[in-house]
Amino acid sequence: MKMLINVAETVVADGLRGLAAAHPELTVDVESRVVVRRDAPLEGRVGLVSGGGSGHEPLHAGFVGPGMLSAACPGEVFTSPVPDQMVRAAAAVDSGAGVLFIVKNYTGDVLNFDMAAELAEDEGIQVAKVLVNDDVAVTDSLYTAGRRGTGATLFVEKLAGAAAEEGRPLEQVQAIARQVNENTRSFGVALSAVTTPAKGSPTFDLPAGELELGIGIHGEPGRERRAMMTSGEIADFAVDAVLEDLQPSNPVLVLVNGMGGTPLLELYGFNAEVQRVLSQRRVAVARTLVGNYVTSLDMAGASVTLCQVDEELLRLWDAPVSTPGLRWGM
Amino acid sequence: MLDAEFFCRWLTLAASWVERDADRLTALDSPIGDADHGSNLLRGFRAVIATLDEQHPDTPGAVLAVAGRRLVSTVGGASGPLYGTLLRRTGKALGDAVEVDRDELAEALRTGVDAVAGLGGATPGDKTMLDALVPAATALRTSFAAAREAAEQGALATTPMLARKGRASYVGERSIGHQDPGATSSALLVAALAETAGASGEEDTSGE
Incomplete structure (x- = not known):
């Protein structure tokens, strides 16, 4: 597989150097792998720190900036960052008002952020955590x-x-983060496997004419494989999988997210089908976002995320944001 | 008796075997994981060897503690905290002794393995590194060779298992039929321990 890289070992560092060159409003520590908004720490404000494996760009470093993250810690490709990065990020953004760790629910991320929280607290930083676990494809959580x-x-x-x-104070920011997670569900499909720089070939074998339902974002295969479906059929399947779990009484924010290898034209076409299904199921849509936001390198495919919002959450969604990956109102 | 020098030789051999088997570990991690186990461990063990060369810890416990901390700060993923905890807690259990015997190591390793189980929440049979480490820790009371055999058998025995922890659990039934990469790298570490003991004529050190 041809890739636009130098060597696999420097993919993450090369990407960070490029991010720094494009975004002088961010402080990018390529050596320590920490990306911080340049005006941090902000007096009296809670710091938001997230991180995870690289390969999901713009998540997380592309969401650092006013109105979103204070700092991000990119790990190796599809590998959780290490506690040292998170402690460094927490120290860089803490104004004394505390820091919220936003942790995606993967064994590695959870273990490393837990260790980091202990170390940061040893340094006198107040740390709260929120775990994000929205993927309805994982049904048997017990096992x-x-x-x-x-x-x-x-x-x-x-x-x-x-x-x-x-x-807002730390406990309120944490409560909002939890409320959002509890009111959000996702389901993803893959039309192709993913190729990591380290391996150089697809991580699983997906024959032409088939698709994977219920994939994650690390090239791990899904729960089920079927003969290829149309955009409309996929929308029915994905939206119904989400609605089986989340029965929204309030309007929803819709994210039609590309996995990295599917053209925007197809994503918008898929969004039309998603909106059709939502309308048929009598779900009111407050806002819609279409694009590649939580990606899996070069994987073709998409995910649908619905986030049920009240007026307060909708107001927070519309609030100004200025990051490399998401920007409006300022 | 086993001194700091012995533990450094063990980890150095383990590092060279991780280097040799990195592609195989990554290949095992592809169908049921995310295809990076070999490259992640390789990065960690290279850092461990560099740090040991620099710091020369002078007790077995200190060697393992230094190595464990280095793994935590370089590997990432689940393997970093889990292998880091295994070595740190085993090292801590060995205390400040300048030399330890095999029985003391077996007991300390049991403490380290229990800490891994506590951290990751897995039990034997879940298709994880514990399937190699738990039998190895028990068999180490008998001999280094028995520990190696138990770890290797334990890793092979993960093939028909259904994964219940870690990333392989997401593929459900399709995890069956694949050998677990974490159990495989655990068996490799135990094999390197037995190999180092054999080369040092330590096979008979027992605290009778």
């Missing part, structure tokens, strides 16, 4: 590592970020 964190991460980071920007 797995539990639901994965996927598209909901964007909503948690945006809405909690807006709350932190308003100067």
